[in-house]
Amino acid sequence: VPEQPGVYLDSFGIPMHTLSVGSGPGTTYDELLAAVSDETGGLHQHTCVPQVELENFLTNSLVTALQGDTVELVGYETGSLPAGGSAEHTFGINGSAYRAAFLLSWSGGTGQPGDLRLRLFAPNGQEVSGQVTSGASFHRVTFHFPLFLRGTQPTPGPLPFAGDWRVRVERVASGAVPILYRTYLLVDDAALEYDFAIERPVVLTGQAIPLQIEVTEGGRRIAPSSIVVSVDRPREAIGNLLHAVPVTDAQRAAVTAQLGAQELAGSSLMQTYEALFRDPARAAALVPIRNQVPFFDDGSAEHGDAQTGDGVFSALFTDTNVPGEYQFHFTVAGESEFHGAFSRQKTASATVVLRQARATEFDVRILDPIEGQDRFEVVVVPKDEFGNYLGPGYASSIIIELEGAEAVTDEVEDRLDGTYTQVFTTTIPGSVSGSTEIFGTEVEIPAEVFPFAGPATRAAWSLHAGWVDPQGTAANFLDPGFTVNLDRVFPIKPDLAWDLRFGWEGFDGVPGAADLDVWMLLANLKHVFHHGVDYDVFVNGGGGLYLLDPGDAEGGANVGLGAAWELSPDLAFEATANYHSVLTASPDLEFVQLQIGLLFKP
Numbered sequence: 001v002p003e004q005p006g007v008y009l010d011s012f013g014i015p016m017h018t019l020s021v022g023s024g025p026g027t028t029y030d031e032l033l034a035a036v037s038d039e040t041g042g043l044h045q046h047t048c049v050p051q052v053e054l055e056n057f058l059t060n061s062l063v064t065a066l067q068g069d070t071v072e073l074v075g076y077e078t079g080s081l082p083a084g085g086s087a088e089h090t091f092g093i094n095g096s097a098y099r100a101a102f103l104l105s106w107s108g109g110t111g112q113p114g115d116l117r118l119r120l121f122a123p124n125g126q127e128v129s130g131q132v133t134s135g136a137s138f139h140r141v142t143f144h145f146p147l148f149l150r151g152t153q154p155t156p157g158p159l160p161f162a163g164d165w166r167v168r169v170e171r172v173a174s175g176a177v178p179i180l181y182r183t184y185l186l187v188d189d190a191a192l193e194y195d196f197a198i199e200r201p202v203v204l205t206g207q208a209i210p211l212q213i214e215v216t217e218g219g220r221r222i223a224p225s226s227i228v229v230s231v232d233r234p235r236e237a238i239g240n241l242l243h244a245v246p247v248t249d250a251q252r253a254a255v256t257a258q259l260g261a262q263e264l265a266g267s268s269l270m271q272t273y274e275a276l277f278r279d280p281a282r283a284a285a286l287v288p289i290r291n292q293v294p295f296f297d298d299g300s301a302e303h304g305d306a307q308t309g310d311g312v313f314s315a316l317f318t319d320t321n322v323p324g325e326y327q328f329h330f331t332v333a334g335e336s337e338f339h340g341a342f343s344r345q346k347t348a349s350a351t352v353v354l355r356q357a358r359a360t361e362f363d364v365r366i367l368d369p370i371e372g373q374d375r376f377e378v379v380v381v382p383k384d385e386f387g388n389y390l391g392p393g394y395a396s397s398i399i400i401e402l403e404g405a406e407a408v409t410d411e412v413e414d415r416l417d418g419t420y421t422q423v424f425t426t427t428i429p430g431s432v433s434g435s436t437e438i439f440g441t442e443v444e445i446p447a448e449v450f451p452f453a454g455p456a457t458r459a460a461w462s463l464h465a466g467w468v469d470p471q472g473t474a475a476n477f478l479d480p481g482f483t484v485n486l487d488r489v490f491p492i493k494p495d496l497a498w499d500l501r502f503g504w505e506g507f508d509g510v511p512g513a514a515d516l517d518v519w520m521l522l523a524n525l526k527h528v529f530h531h532g533v534d535y536d537v538f539v540n541g542g543g544g545l546y547l548l549d550p551g552d553a554e555g556g557a558n559v560g561l562g563a564a565w566e567l568s569p570d571l572a573f574e575a576t577a578n579y580h581s582v583l584t585a586s587p588d589l590e591f592v593q594l595q596i597g598l599l600f601k602p
Contacts, residue, residue: 072194075331075345076184081116081171088168089183095162095339096191096217098145102130104169105138106181113139115173116181122147123163162340191218191339196330196346199304202353205323205384208316209350210304213295217336221311224334227295231317232288234324237354239389241276241285243381243418251275269393272416293317293328321386323354354390357382357438362449367423374426375408378445380436381419389418390438402434402445403493433493447491462487464576464597468505471579471590478507478516483593495528501544505591518582518589519547522558536564546582548589556582556589564599572599 077089093100102120109115113134120141122128130143146158167183192215199210211229215222252271255278256264264270276282295315299308304316320326326349333343361381369375378400382390395414400407405424412422426432435444468483485503492498505518524542541559548554560578567573575596582589 072187072189072192073345074185074187074343076182077167078180078182079169080178080180081169082178083174083176084171085178086168086170088166090164090166091185092164092333092341092343093161093185093187094189094192094336094342096336097161097187097189099188100143100145100161101186102141102165102167102183103138103186104140104181104183106179107137108177108179109137109171109173109175111137112173113137115171115179117170117172118183119168119170121166121168122159122161123165124160125166126159128159164341192216192336192342192344194332194344194346196332196344196348198328198348198350201348201350203320203350204356205352205354205386205388206321207352208304208318209320209326209352211293211295211315211317211328212304213313213330213332214311215332215334215342215344217338222334222336223297223311224313224332226331226333227313228331229293229295229315230329231291231293232327232329233291233319234322234326235287235289236285237323237388238273238276239323239354239391239418240387241282242272242392242416243389245282246415246417247272247275251279268416269414272392288327291317291319320352321388323352323388326350326352354382354384354388355439356384356441357390357443358385359383359387360436360438360443362436362445364449375423376405376426377421377423378402378434378436379419379421380412380438382438383418391418391420392416395420397439399437400434401437402432404432404495405434459491460489460599460601462489462499462574462597462599464574464595466593466595466597468507469592469594470507471592473587474507474589474591477510477513479510481505481507483595485593485595485597489526489599497526498542499524499526499540501542505593507591514550516551517549518591519549520556520580521545524558535566538562538564540576540578546580546589548582554582554584554589556580556584560593570601573597574599 074091074093079087081087091102102118104116104118106116113136115137116139118139118141120128120130128143128147130141133140133142143161145161147161148158165185167185169181169183171179173179194216195212195214197212197214199212200207201209203209213224213227213229215224252268252275255275256271259274264274277286293315295313296303296305297309297311297313299305302316303314305314306312317326317328328348328350330346330348331343332345333341335341360383363379363381365377365379367375367377380398380400382394382398384390392414395412398412398420400412400422402424405426408423408425412420414420424432432450433445433447435442437443463484463486465482465484467480469480470478483503483505485501487499487501489497489499501520501522501524503520503522505520507516507518509515522542522544524540526538526540528536528538530537539559539561541557543555543557546554546556558578558580560576562574562576564572564574573596576593578593578595580589580591580593
């Protein structure tokens with residue numbers, strides 16, 4: 001609550017009913033409104049055609065707000081009338097109703113009460129008039145039951161009101177443009193109550209939406225003879241539409257100039273939505289798909305039903321792989337043992353949200369350096385397992401954290417096409433790694449994404465060769481020789497790795513002494529302690545097994561220093577110097593390796 005920081009909406013204990021209006025299958029604003037109604041126990045509805053559905057939705061909200069009172073929506077119809085046209089609709093009223101209100105509203109024409117005429121016919125066919133209220137573009141006719149029409153009834157007594165009423169809408173106004181109308185019936189019912197519920201109005205992609213229908217009369221459940229529920233679900237995620245064909249800056253500027261709305265001028269996100277929804281080329285992708293939803297009272301967990309034959313009908317709608325608004329239309333009809341036929345309708349929406357971006361993609365783009373600093377842009381493309389791209393509008397839910405780099409821009413930028421970016425500069429060139437946090441869940445960025453990843457960031461192979469020089473007493477009977485190493489390098493973090501080394505040293509004996517071959521298998525740690533612009537300096541050390549020929553297997557240790565120059569994202573040139581001491585030999589064998597070689601990161 002802005003005026004009361006720290007106070008949450010749901011703390012007031014007041015249900016809040018929300019309505020989102022838009023042509024799209026779900027936006028960040030829709031999700032916010034759905035969350036408000038869900039957390040406060042209210043009703044959320046979404047419409048793509050407010051000129052047709054808005055009044056019905058407001059009526060739904062009114063009926064829901066009065067739930068537990070006696071006002072109920074029997075049904076509604078919409079249509080269009082040309083000059084001189086008329087249309088008829090039928091609404092049923094059951095015997096426990098004690099008041100009914102027929103409403104007619106329209107758009108178009110002159111906006112005066114005389115544009116359309118509302119005529120009502122009781123179940124016996126007799127035309128009747130109730131208490132009439134008329135205004136700009138609307139008529140309301142109210143009846144109280146039992147219904148007495150003085151002086152007009154063929155026989156004394158109340159006029160039968162339970163049954164099917166005919167509603168006739170006639171156009172009186174002239175003109176070539178059709179008039180869109182809506183007519184609906186509300187009743188006050190003394191006995192009949194209904195609950196058409198979406199048990200979880202906000203779910204994740206791939207999760208089922210649980211639905212429930214219950215009709216009671218005088219507190220006793222009755223089974224409807226007909227349950228017809230349809231759902232309008234999104235055809236494609238907004239993030240996918242924008243990722244495939246992004247909205248351009250020119251399109252955003254054009255829609256802002258066209259609408260001239262103040263709120264559009266300062267919001268690239270709103271401009272993007274409006275440009276998308278008004279693009280004729282995208283119209284087909286924005287038309288929802290309609291499905292029928294079967295209901296069961298069979299006690300099956302597969303259908304979300306708790307108990308067989310208890311009069312509570314349930315369904316699990318599982319086709320929820322696309323995020324967005326799912327609009328459910330409930331129509332229930334049946335026969336009451338005491339009060340005759342009944343029919344009730346309701347419309348409500350559920351919201352499917354993308355919150356688990358397990359299939360997120362990454363990219364890194366090298367930017368021009370500024371003041372000698374290397375810069376790069378990390379591109380995050382959040383995507384779920386169903387192939388839905390996230391967005392736009394979720395930059396605040398994404399955090400990029402890197403080791404070996406520092407953020408140049410404070411916040412993640414929303415590119416408004418399902419991608420999010422942030423610019424960094426390297427603090428440890430050649431040794432960058434990290435992860436991103438999306439809706440609080442960490443997603444590791446693959447090391448191979450970084451084109452400048454150095455020797456300690458990805459598992460690698462290295463091959464070195466060079467010169468070996470005996471030290472100490474060994475120099476008395478050995479001459480320098482040749483050495484070669486094959487190493488497997490495993491990263492621990494950007495500046496630390498360990499490697500497994502297999503090597504050979506071949507010494508020539510001095511005149512009168514035998515040659516010596518040394519085979520070695522070592523495990524070493526490698527630490528990068530200095531990062532230059534295009535090179536690294538590291539130290540390494542470890543120990544292992546030395547096999548002397550002639551001689552025995554002995555234990556020993558080594559320590560060294562080296563440098564690496566990156567040749568490509570997958571290849572580096574290295575130069576190393578290592579001191580070895582075979583500790584258990586008699587006498588001790590000491591030697592120095594001087595090698596050069598290549599490190600390859602497959």
